[in-house]
Amino acid sequence: MFNFGIWTSEFNNFLMGFLPDWLTVVVECVIIALLVLLTYTVLALFYILYERKLCAWFQCRLGPMRVGKWGVLQVFADMFKILIKELISLKDTDRFLFKLAPYIVITSSVVMLACLPWGNGLQIIDYNIGIFFILAVSSVGVLGILLAGWASNNKYTLIGAMRSGAQMISYEVSLGLALITIVVFAGTMNINELVWEQESAWFIFRGHIPAIIAFLIYIVAATAETNRGPFDLPEAEHELTAGYHTEYSGIHFGFFYLAEYLNLFIVSGIATLMFLGGWMPLHIPGWDGFNNVMNWIPSIVWFIGKSFFISYVIIWFKWTFPRVRIDQMLSFEWKYLMPLSLANLVLMAVCVALGWHF
Amino acid sequence: MEVKIKGMKHEDFKDNAYIDKLVDELNATGANVMVGKLDQLINWGIANSLWPLCFGTSCCAIEFMSLGAARYDMARFGFEVARNSPRQADYIMVQGTIVHRMAPVLRRLYEQLAEPKYVIACGGCAVSGGPFKNSYCVVPGVEHILPVDVFIPGCPPRPEAMFYGLMQLQRKIKVQKFFGGVNRQEKINDFFAKHPEERGRID
């Protein structure tokens, strides 16, 4: 398997050759920051097109076709337009919070993006508490949404934000428990180690029943965390016009829009990391020939491919299911999903203790 | 300068005289090459990403839904991101009759749209009051309350006609000037000059 770490350390050595240590760090940080932001934008734009095309195909349509070949330039047109759109300031609102909110949302998702392992050796931060950090940062996003709803001084946004708060805080419990189940199995929270643990086979295969249950719980909770259908209540178009971002225009709205799509990639990425082996190719113990062939495919392709597939499933949910109601959603979480994930955690602990796994 | 729309030749459009005149007027002063190119890029963005505000009052709204549905599929042009919040929409397509009770609401919706914003009057009622022109409470055409960019006649217009109207709007957008056009700051200053008490509540 090709290790991208060779490139990065060579680049580091190259910089060290003529720059002092502190400057090297500064230059690397700037380059990485730019790379992250660039990746963020490109991915978000890609995801917007991806969803628009997919939903069109689900609905027997073609989707964007006229701007560029097969509409690939459509999202760029959208971004140009959003960039130059007027930013409307509102009367009698908390202006500072109103403007702060989109930045909180987008910052939280950029930081999460930075934690993902993109490939063998392609990782920005490698903590010993990596997955815990991701969980912690992801819950900052809800603050931005609550602020947006509150600061807009609008009843729709307020209801949207309150729904969102209730929803995200509730589903974070299941989300966290599902991830903890895997942490119990792997015995580590370090992202790099988590990936290497899956070298023989992915966690979803190694942990069999409890891992599969955890995976399903995770997908449901992640759908709710990203405010996507059937849990898109905070921005339920047909109830609350546009939910918490009703009053936002121009690039402020653009931030919410981008963050929404990127969060989809991030939760898919975490699912990939925790259940489907991260960038680790598909390995089947004993089939060495097959494993070698799989290793030929670059690790970054594996990671992105698996993430896109999970996003596809989540998008599929959205365009198929009707929306649930707030009380149904909350009772689903607290009465079914959370007890189930707790029981699953115990089951996993038992399996690990007794060695009932591969 | 000729305005290009993919798949439609200049002669495919009717009444090109108007748009040609508009181009000539706009280019009378001439433009900086750099600014001209930037303008073109931005106009390309706006023209290809027209997000409608859902605003249908009667029959035309159903035809607009057909426009979004699979057979006509306005998503092909990138028009499908119908926003329900006027802050995020680019144009308001008035579909249906506007009556006295609705007039202030429509006006306010227009004012809530973020610049750059456009108005399309769609259907006989929005164009002129249509069959209800003589009624006691019908606004005889939205032009009485809003500046209209494109009129689409019909009762209701066919989806094809709506596409034609939207393409005409694209053509108009492609010749507009973003830089050196309307100065928003001037507008804001004018507003504060008229309403000094609002200073401090809005910035």
Added chain:
Amino acid sequence: MSDIQERISQLCPSATFEEGETLMVNVEEKDWYGLAKALKETKGLEFDVLSAVIGMDWKESLGVIYYLTSTSRGWEMIAVKVQVTDRVNPMIHSVSDLWKVANFQEREVYDFYGIKFINHPDMRRFFLRNDWKGYPLRKDYDADPKLNPIPTEDEKNEDDTVSYVEGKDGKIKAVPGKVFEENDYVVNIGPQHPSTHGVMRFRAAVDGETVKKVDVVSGYIHRGIEKLCEGLTYPQALHFTDRMDYMSAHQNRHCLCMCIEKAMGLEVPRRAQVIRVMMDELMRISSHLLSFGCTAMDLGATTAFFYGFREREMVLDIFEKTCGARMSMNYNVIGGVIADIHPDFVKDVKELIRIMPERLKEYHKVFSGNIIAMNRLKKVGHLSKEDAINYDITGPSGRGSNWSCDCRKVHPYSIYSELDFEEVLLDGCDSYSRYMVRMKEIEQSCKILEQLVDRIPEGDIRAQVPKVIKLPKGRWYQQVEASRGTFGVYIESTGEKNPYRLHFQSPCFNLVGVMNLTCSGYMIADLITIGAALDFVIPDIDR
């Protein structure tokens, strides 16, 4: 003297009678409330449905005509006429406590004619702004646009209402009131809102997410069609019907044509009748498909919406080939239909009938069979059968409450009596039943089309009609089953070539009247789905 006339004479000796198409009872204002109560409650009469409330201006007097129907007497209908001569401050007793449907109907009459209803709980204007000057449907209305210019400001004091209460001593006192309580958190939904299917405005007082009260503010598309009709000849007036409930364009126009034909005593050729019925049923399919799509979309299942529209396009193609337009077809004319059917008509209809059953299964699979959709629709928006009758909720919504109210069955018109189809009745009384009735009605419509498609008789498509159509002096009322319920047309003629009064009794008007009843106690999200399942079309309400 008929049985009913005899009994009414006993109840109210001062009543006089006019013979006509339906029996017309003239009653003095002071006796009206007593008679109404007796008509509703006396055993053997039991006029439980108030089918229409029609405000009238006879120049020397103002008044109201009430059309009452008794379901227990085989849908027998009588009309009651109440007149007042005071034009400055006309007052009539309200019957909104007997028939709840009268609540909005009387507000409409107040709006148009300025007749105040005594003991009505909420006497606000219904369609027009509260600062409107004059009463537009009065014959002496001053239509000078300077009096009512295009407004630029929102209405003031929207919350204020007034009620004219009769004291024990018989004195009438105006009691001002408020629509909402002081500390209510009122969420405004509409007029520009994606889920209202048009420009209806609901103001909902909420407690958390639970709806406490819904106030319906209508009139955002009130175009004054009834007033316009008074200035037009009969053939000219026809085109408005297509633009009221655009999803029942054929049925509405059929109704007006039938009413005029009835007044003229005109026999419509058999071929035209068959074509009309087929068009009505196609329209019903298209309407229910749209309703399916919109219900799904309001619940967030966008894909189902596109599936519904896919089949709707097939129906529209059939219309387009024969009528020349996708919507606003203007197909029925007095005496028949305007053009013969397209050569492809039979083939296309057969194709539609062939594919519909499997497509309906697909809809069920993609949307209503889904557990989330079921949970969202079942046991939501309860409307009991008694309430449905009291509020005169006809059509699929009424039949979802197990009320047999299909005009095609209870008093068949055109050729419906010869056709074999079932009236779909479900007893869930909730949004899901209303939705399912629509889906099953598509099957029944297909069944009707199947019976007719091979048996379209040869012959004329139009009867011979005079160039200038004048109706004799008199009044006529005609009902048909439109896509959303019983649609009624009332014509009063003085023998001229234009109607003296043309009133459309639209089904959606009543549907919106139960919003407060059905939504209270449910959540905001349910308000949307209840609205979607009731499936009102706003231009039909506002006219």
